[in-house]
Amino acid sequence: MSTPILSLQHVHKSFGPAHIIRDANLDVLPGERHAVIGPNGAGKSTLFHLCSGQFAPTEGKILLNGKNIAGLKPAEVNRRGLARSFQITNIFPGVTVFENLRLAVMRKHNLQFVFWRSAARLRLVNEEVDDLLTKIRLTERAQTLASQLSYSEQRSLEIGMTLASDPQVILLDEPMAGMSHEETDYTAGLIREITEGRTLLIVEHDMSVVFSLAHRISVLVYGEIIATGTPEEIRGNARVKEAYLGEEAA
Amino acid sequence: MKYAPLLLLVTVAVLIALPWLVSGSMLNAAVQMLISALFAMAFGLLCGQAGMLSFGHAAYFGVGAFAAVHAMNAFGGEGLLPTPLLPLVGGASGLVSGLLAGYFSTKRTGVYFAMITLALAELLHALAPHLKTVFGGEAGVSSFRMPAWGIGFGSLNDVYFLTLVWTLVSIGLLYLFSKTPLGRLALGLRENAHRLRFLGYNTHALGTLIFAISAMFAGIAGALQSMNIEAANYVVLESHISTAVVLNSFIGGVRVFLGPAIGGAVMTFFGHVSSDLTRVWLLYQGIIFVLVMMFLPRGIVGELVERIRNPSGEGLARTISTLLARLASLAIAAFGAVFLIEFLQRVLSPEYRAGVTEGNWPDIALFSYDWAPLSVLPWAFGLGLFGFGIALVIMVNRRVAARKEAQA
Numbered sequence: 001m002s003t004p005i006l007s008l009q010h011v012h013k014s015f016g017p018a019h020i021i022r023d024a025n026l027d028v029l030p031g032e033r034h035a036v037i038g039p040n041g042a043g044k045s046t047l048f049h050l051c052s053g054q055f056a057p058t059e060g061k062i063l064l065n066g067k068n069i070a071g072l073k074p075a076e077v078n079r080r081g082l083a084r085s086f087q088i089t090n091i092f093p094g095v096t097v098f099e100n101l102r103l104a105v106m107r108k109h110n111l112q113f114v115f116w117r118s119a120a121r122l123r124l125v126n127e128e129v130d131d132l133l134t135k136i137r138l139t140e141r142a143q144t145l146a147s148q149l150s151y152s153e154q155r156s157l158e159i160g161m162t163l164a165s166d167p168q169v170i171l172l173d174e175p176m177a178g179m180s181h182e183e184t185d186y187t188a189g190l191i192r193e194i195t196e197g198r199t200l201l202i203v204e205h206d207m208s209v210v211f212s213l214a215h216r217i218s219v220l221v222y223g224e225i226i227a228t229g230t231p232e233e234i235r236g237n238a239r240v241k242e243a244y245l246g247e248e249a250a
Numbered sequence: 251m252k253y254a255p256l257l258l259l260v261t262v263a264v265l266i267a268l269p270w271l272v273s274g275s276m277l278n279a280a281v282q283m284l285i286s287a288l289f290a291m292a293f294g295l296l297c298g299q300a301g302m303l304s305f306g307h308a309a310y311f312g313v314g315a316f317a318a319v320h321a322m323n324a325f326g327g328e329g330l331l332p333t334p335l336l337p338l339v340g341g342a343s344g345l346v347s348g349l350l351a352g353y354f355s356t357k358r359t360g361v362y363f364a365m366i367t368l369a370l371a372e373l374l375h376a377l378a379p380h381l382k383t384v385f386g387g388e389a390g391v392s393s394f395r396m397p398a399w400g401i402g403f404g405s406l407n408d409v410y411f412l413t414l415v416w417t418l419v420s421i422g423l424l425y426l427f428s429k430t431p432l433g434r435l436a437l438g439l440r441e442n443a444h445r446l447r448f449l450g451y452n453t454h455a456l457g458t459l460i461f462a463i464s465a466m467f468a469g470i471a472g473a474l475q476s477m478n479i480e481a482a483n484y485v486v487l488e489s490h491i492s493t494a495v496v497l498n499s500f501i502g503g504v505r506v507f508l509g510p511a512i513g514g515a516v517m518t519f520f521g522h523v524s525s526d527l528t529r530v531w532l533l534y535q536g537i538i539f540v541l542v543m544m545f546l547p548r549g550i551v552g553e554l555v556e557r558i559r560n561p562s563g564e565g566l567a568r569t570i571s572t573l574l575a576r577l578a579s580l581a582i583a584a585f586g587a588v589f590l591i592e593f594l595q596r597v598l599s600p601e602y603r604a605g606v607t608e609g610n611w612p613d614i615a616l617f618s619y620d621w622a623p624l625s626v627l628p629w630a631f632g633l634g635l636f637g638f639g640i641a642l643v644i645m646v647n648r649r650v651a652a653r654k655e656a657q658a
């Protein structure tokens with residue numbers, strides 16, 4: 001077994017008296033597509049917040065490429081190669097789609113405190129933005145304000161922005177929520193394509209997507225990871241059926 | 251929008267020709283307008299583009315003003331810092347103080363940010379009278395503009411051109427800045443700082459830097475101001491200077507590039523014109539602000555740009571005739587309102603009250619007529635005009651609405 005690229009070791013998170021993540025242990029292997037499933041309120045998004053620097057864990061270690069990132073700031077985590085999307089759309093609403101992606105792409109080219117170059121003339125950046133626009137099928141909407149996109153278009157933009165920094169590890173929190181069948185299919189294909197050569201950790205409620213996309217699945221219930229395994233193993237797992245999949249099927 | 255470069259060219263040409271077109275007093279007002287415009291543009295970078303509402307921008311304006319006066323005295327307008335380059339000192343001091351103040355204030359956002367900027371400016375304002383060597387006490391610090399580069403800088407014309415060049419160059423630089431990666435990130439900061447952090451950006455450093463650049467241009471404006479009057483006094487640190495730049499920028503439109511400049515220039519012009527005519531200019535300024543925010547929330551220029559981008563679909567002639575009808579009705583209402591306010595102000599003024607004896611209320615001269623304050627006439631006249639104007643506005647609006655309905 002190769003060493004995990006992202007590894008959660010005995011991670012706990014409490015908000016005051018509420019113990020939301022209880023001793024989570026999870027190894028995500030390089031190159032795999034790993035899904036986290038679980039009922040509403042299980043703590044899936046909280047887990048993502050912990051990995052991406054939004055919150056610091058109360059206890060435990062989070063290793064990215066073998067280095068502890070627990071408690072680092074979001075920007076620092078991003079710089080170390082982990083990018084994420086959000087369950088609640090998190091974009092720059094008042095500027096164009098193009099600008100949204102450009103802001104996301106610029107960081108990768110170390111364009112942060114640069115005030116002596118014209119953004120419009122950054123050839124590489126613009127090419128990458130155009131490329132992303134094609135991928136997320138928003139080329140036609142490049143000059144539209146992000147706030148005026150439809151909900152599912154905004155979800156696509158969210159994915160595009162997450163990709164922009166060319167991350168090693170991508171965390172997607174319910175990327176397909178609110179999409180039509182066709183859009184879900186397309187996005188599943190897109191995620192498959194863009195995560196080629198990267199590592200994906202995804203939270204998704206659409207089980208057909210999860211079971212066809214993921215190499216491995218972890219099941220989170222009440223802040224505990226009760227099982228990790230291949231889709232077949234998870235389907236056959238009695239505890240999972242009882243705690244989660246059973247209720248979905250019913 | 252395709253006429254924008256042409257419009258710009260004409261404006262610059264008019265500005266260059268201005269000394270030959272207007273009187274000295276007007277030219278003096280024009281210098282003030284340019285300074286207000288630049289100051290508002292500096293504020294607009296921070297508030298409009300980066301979404302950080304500062305209530306303490308007088309501090310950086312003032313720092314620039316004092317730095318320039320001290321530099322003027324130290325260098326005598328020669329050597330390393332000839333007179334035309336003195337605004338650089340204002341800019342540098344604005345930049346440094348902006349880095350410092352920005353570091354602390356941008357640790358917070360929204361209301362807390364605004365409160366910190368306000369507190370820092372008030373701190374400086376409270377300290378200033380005690381630091382006599384720096385701020386010169388009640389008398390302030392004065393200086394003289396020395397000749398340099400073969401220019402005298404004694405005449406108003408020279409001052410005007412100095413101010414014009416610095417204002418245009420600064421606004422040009424601000425425009426170019428808005429097109430750079432850092433300038434684009436200012437928008438990101440305004441729209442969603444949280445997301446920027448998850449894209450790997452250091453939002454605190456970004457905020458500090460943009461704050462400092464805004465303060466730098468405020469400092470240049472301050473330097474131009476003190477060079478114009480050849481003095482600086484700690485009244486430039488007063489909070490009404492901070493307030494005025496906020497109001498002016500919003501009236502012009504803080505989210506469109508030249509909005510703050512136009513707002514600053516127009517309001518300064520009104521202030522100049524009306525200071526001879528009325529004592530209640532601040533009241534009018536407040537009323538204009540409230541009205542603009544209620545009916546043109548994007549500001550005057552913002553609304554104009556919006557109309558040009560999304561024309562009403564009624565054709566140019568119709569649009570213009572509707573606009574003229576609206577303006578004419580508003581002018582009538584405004585005249586009525588101004589009449590009432592001025593009349594009331596005169597009735598309530600202590601000078602007039604002193605002249606009232608035993609129920610004998612002398613007539614009041616207003617708009618070259620004498621009006622008896624106890625008669626119905628002046629009140630009915632003002633109220634009537636105001637009501638008539640408003641009724642006309644409503645009528646115009648109804649017509650437009652009816653036409654729209656007929657189209658749909």
Ligand SMILES: Nc1ncnc2c1ncn2[C@@H]1O[C@H](COP(=O)(O)OP(=O)(O)OP(=O)(O)O)[C@@H](O)[C@H]1O
Nearest residue numbers: 015018020038039040041042043044045046047087
């Ligand atoms: N900042 C917070 N403070 C207190 N409680 C929180 C906070 N964030 C999340 N919680 C609680 O933690 C629990 C897990 O929330 P989380 O959003 O991680 O669930 P989830 O598995 O992503 O659910 P969903 O499927 O609905 O997205 C919920 O009970 C929630 O109320």
Ligand SMILES: [Mg+2]
Nearest residue numbers: 044045046087
């Ligand atoms: Mg969630």
